[in-house]
Amino acid sequence: MKRSYIGKSILRRLYRKSGFHIAITGLLTFALIGALVQIPYCETEATTQQQIDQAQHEKEDLEAQQQANEDALDALRTEQGELQVRVNELNGQLEEIGDNLAELEVSIVDKRSEIEATRIALEEAIATEEWQYECMVIRVRDMYERGNQDYLTAILSSRSLSELLTAADFFEKIENYDQRKLEEFKQNRAFIEEQKARLEMEEAELESLQEQTAAEQSRVSGIISETRDVIGEYSDQIEDAEAAALAYEAAIAAKEADLAYLRQRLAEEQAMSRAAAQGVWRDISEVSFEENDRYLLANLIYCEAGGEPYEGQVAVGAVVINRLLSSKYPDTVTGVIYQRSQFSPAGSGRLAIALAENRATSSCYRAADEAMSGVTNVGTCVYFRTPIEGLTGIQIGHHIFY
Numbered sequence: 001m002k003r004s005y006i007g008k009s010i011l012r013r014l015y016r017k018s019g020f021h022i023a024i025t026g027l028l029t030f031a032l033i034g035a036l037v038q039i040p041y042c043e044t045e046a047t048t049q050q051q052i053d054q055a056q057h058e059k060e061d062l063e064a065q066q067q068a069n070e071d072a073l074d075a076l077r078t079e080q081g082e083l084q085v086r087v088n089e090l091n092g093q094l095e096e097i098g099d100n101l102a103e104l105e106v107s108i109v110d111k112r113s114e115i116e117a118t119r120i121a122l123e124e125a126i127a128t129e130e131w132q133y134e135c136m137v138i139r140v141r142d143m144y145e146r147g148n149q150d151y152l153t154a155i156l157s158s159r160s161l162s163e164l165l166t167a168a169d170f171f172e173k174i175e176n177y178d179q180r181k182l183e184e185f186k187q188n189r190a191f192i193e194e195q196k197a198r199l200e201m202e203e204a205e206l207e208s209l210q211e212q213t214a215a216e217q218s219r220v221s222g223i224i225s226e227t228r229d230v231i232g233e234y235s236d237q238i239e240d241a242e243a244a245a246l247a248y249e250a251a252i253a254a255k256e257a258d259l260a261y262l263r264q265r266l267a268e269e270q271a272m273s274r275a276a277a278q279g280v281w282r283d284i285s286e287v288s289f290e291e292n293d294r295y296l297l298a299n300l301i302y303c304e305a306g307g308e309p310y311e312g313q314v315a316v317g318a319v320v321i322n323r324l325l326s327s328k329y330p331d332t333v334t335g336v337i338y339q340r341s342q343f344s345p346a347g348s349g350r351l352a353i354a355l356a357e358n359r360a361t362s363s364c365y366r367a368a369d370e371a372m373s374g375v376t377n378v379g380t381c382v383y384f385r386t387p388i389e390g391l392t393g394i395q396i397g398h399h400i401f402y
Contacts, residue, residue, distance in 0.1 A: 050386070052263060055255055055258050055259050059252060059256065059259065062251050063252060065248060066245065066249070069241060069245055070245065072241055073238065073241040073242065073245060076234060076237050076238050076241055083230060083234055087231065090227050094224070097219065097220050098220075100216055101220075104212055104213045108209050111202055112206065114202055115202045118198050121191075121195055122196060122199060125191050125195060126192060128188050129188050129189060272328065272382075273382055273383045277380050277382075279328050281380070282327070283325075284321075284325065287331075293332075293334070293372070294368050294372065295360075296337060296355070297317055297333055297372065298365045298367070298368040299351060299355050299359060299360045299364070300316070300320065300337055300343060300345060300346075300351060301313050301317050301368055302354055302359050302360040302361060302364045303345035303351050304343065304384075305397070306359075306361065306364065308396070309396070310366075310367060311377060311396050312396045312399055313363060313364055314367045314370050314371060314377055315377055315381075315394075315396050315401050316367070316384065317367045317371030318376040318377060319378065319381060319383065319384055319401065320336055320337065321371045321374075322376065323339075323382050324336050326380075329382070337351075377394075377396070378396070378401040379394070381393065381394065381401040383401070384399045384400065384401045385399065385400060387399075
């Protein structure tokens with residue numbers, strides 16, 4: 001398909017100029033545009049769909065991470081539930097320990113009372129022993145001083161058998177008394193020894209009870225401390241996981257908002273494509289190209305379709321010229337290429353690099369010349385992108401034009 005074109009030979013001579021002068025002119029023009037017009041670089045429709053695909057992929061990644069976080073949170077909650085069971089068991093143990101401590105305290109009080117009673121009994125027994133000892137000392141001393149005189153005198157002085165028997169009975173009672181007191185002394189001594197042994201045993205038992213009490217208190221303190229630490233650790237982990245869950249929800253919500261915006265933008269761009277096809281078109285003869293348009297268009301073709309077949313390069317150039325001819329787009333090559341939300345190389349900086357180094361190949365320049373001379377192999381298409389499901393159009397290489 002060929003567009004009518006006035007002054008074609010003059011323009012072709014202009015387009016065939018190349019070298020340092022044209023490169024510098026292109027760079028100066030690009031710099032002037034960048035300085036005077038602050039263009040917010042955005043993506044083309046093709047890249048819009050790529051953004052949608054990328055955003056969808058990121059959203060799916062976030063959802064997968066959210067699910068992993070939820071699984072981890074469920075695991076933590078399960079462990080927390082198991083910990084709560086353990087805590088309940090510990091509470092039962094603490095109650096049992098508390099009962100044991102209460103019993104030990106009662107036992108200690110009782111044991112102290114027993115020790116005090118034993119001590120009192122021992123003191124009384126010792127006092128009795130001392131009194132008995134003094135009595136025995138006096139009795140022995142008296143017997144030693146008197147010897148057997150009292151006994152013999154009483155026998156010899158008896159005037160009758162009755163007095164003799166009475167005297168004998170008297171001395172027998174004295175002897176029995178002495179024997180009884182001696183036996184009481186021995187029993188008291190044995191009681192003292194028994195009380196001393198009992199006191200030592202009770203004091204040992206008291207010490208053992210006190211050690212048990214201290215051990216139980218230490219064990220209780222350890223259990224409480226350990227339980228508190230574990231509960232605190234799980235609480236922190238659950239709090240972090242819940243915070244992460246909220247963050248994932250917020251990120252997914254933001255990503256869904258991005259997807260909604262991108263899908264709306266894609267729909268608007270598709271509507272724009274249809275509107276352009278149905279709108280008013282200029283004839284190529286009405287177009288006046290600037291000196292640097294060829295240089296700019298060839299480098300854009302390089303960025304968008306440098307790896308595509310020649311037909312694909314011509315098609316990209318034709319899209320730019322189609323927009324130039326449509327009343328829906330700017331009426332200059334520079335305006336079309338740098339229009340807001342359009343060709344991605346302009347927004348990403350790739351075109352600026354290509355312009356600075358004049359990366360466009362000879363086939364890119366030839367495609368630019370054909371497009372600017374009125375050749376189009378994609379009809380009135382004003383958009384192109386990589387193929388996606390449901391999008392119809394003219395496919396050339398790895399692009400669909402529509």
